[in-house]
Amino acid sequence: MSRQYETVIGLEVHVELATRTKIFCGCSTAFGGAPNTHTCPVCTGMPGSLPVLNKRVVELALAVGLATNCRINQYCKFDRKNYFYPDNPQNYQISQLYLPICHDGGVEIETADGGKKTVGIHEIHMEEDAGKLIHDEWEDCSLVDFNRSGVPLIEIVSEPDMRGADEVIAYLDKLRLIIQYLGASDCKLQEGSMRADVNLSVREAGAKEFGTRTEMKNLNSFKAIARAIEGERTRQIDLLESGRPVIQETRRWDDVKEYSYAMRSKEDAQDYRYFPDPDLAPVVISDEMIRRIRGQQPEFRTEKKARYVKEFGLPEYDADILTGTKKLADIFEEAAAVCHKPKKVSNWLMVETMRLLKDREMDADRITFSPEHLAQLIDLVEAGTVNSSVAKEVFEKIFDEDVDPERYVEEHGLKMENDTDALRKTIAGVVEANPQSVADYRAGKKKAMGFLVGQAMKATGGKANPAAINQILREILEEETCE
DSSP states (O other): OOOOEEEEEEEEEEEEOOOSBOSSSSOBOOTTOSTTOSOOTTTTTOTTOOOOOOHHHHHHHHHHHHHTTOEEOSEEOOEEEEOOOTTOTTSEEEEOSSSOSEEEEEEEEEOTTSOEEEEEEEEEEEEEOOOEEEEETTTTEEEEEOTTTTOEEEEEEEOSOBOSHHHHHHHHHHHHHHHHHHTSOOOOGGGTSEEEEEEEEEEETTOOSOOOOEEEEOOOSHHHHHHHHHHHHHHHHHHHHTTOOOOOEEEEEETTTTEEEEEEEOOOGGGGTOEEOTTSOOEEOOHHHHHHHHHTOOOOHHHHHHHHHHHHOOOHHHHHHHTTSHHHHHHHHHHHHHHSOHHHHHHHIIIIIHHHHHHTTOOGGGOOSOHHHHHHHHHHHHTTSSOHHHHHHHHHHHHHHOOOHHHHHHHTTOSOBOOHHHHHHHHHHHHHHOHHHHHHHHTTOTHHHHHHHHHHHHHTTTOBOHHHHHHHHHHHHHHHHHO
């Protein structure tokens, strides 16, 4: 009988904080600058340069800690984590080991069976990011970009409470939403502003002792994380089944080959020779600061979902999708505040916006159109200025270019044709030009009416009211029948 195994997973989640400047200097944290243009003597580790702590980093770290139910160390310190690597300019990283800013927290997640589970947070600490190595295969060399060096990070270290990829993704998604709603980070995995290292081990079902764990790096999407967990779990079980030991090490996941390979043996804290940073004073957090940061906590997803259902009368499903990203929730609320038609706004976001996001392979965070323009378009439809098909055409321009819908409709002659006499004349011409469809309709073939409506819409350039076309068509057909 084959043995059953349980997977044990803990995460180290690195989040770049949304500050304008770096953690210990005044250099920009903007993403995408030319290599080594957002640098100074401090973040490139020049001798004699001294770090000065960015207060905003402390405030954002504190906000995340409070939102994840952590206890706060009101007296905390920075330490030096010593290691030698080309993208680490000082040959040490300023981090927090002994007295991190937050500890002993947790977030509740929904499990696959619909239950609830709390994933513990061991600690949250502040630290600086390293630079980035760029490997040039043509020149057979590696180049270093220090723009990212000194960008402020928090590292959220979970307890080993997760038992599968579904729980890991649920935990990461919950963290991502909490941090985005706080405005503490955009949490864009593709840009590296949220990164997760997976610590994973397996043990026989029912065993109390943990197995030997490995750490996997290079995970930049939820799908890659799920594949990496399954791949490493299978690898470790295969080792144990063949009588070989699992080695504690750091591994790099190759998402193309769907395989992880060893990078180095796993270090422990003593290997980094931590000691208190002599250039930085301890951080003392007052009761007043904690009260202020707690008072600034926003409405998070759970509360927002409940309010959308109660206040706006939205279905649970709509509320769940709209609050799934802060961007969509913000657009919904701002557009609804302008046009006062929350269900109409929800429909446009749930149908047309989602369709265009899928077509363009975009995340909602990349939406650039203004909520005001969506609200204006809804008002144009409700006023009968444009019909639904024209509105969809205009919305696509709003989505791509954020055009002003009123101006766009005016400039392109898209206003709905409301001249009843002219419309009746056009439809009469359609009826006369399609005798077979008229005969089919009179023979009881319902599809014939749809064809005639389509021809009438085509004849009016798509600008007529479909309801008016239907009504006039029926009137004309019934008049001819009576005759």
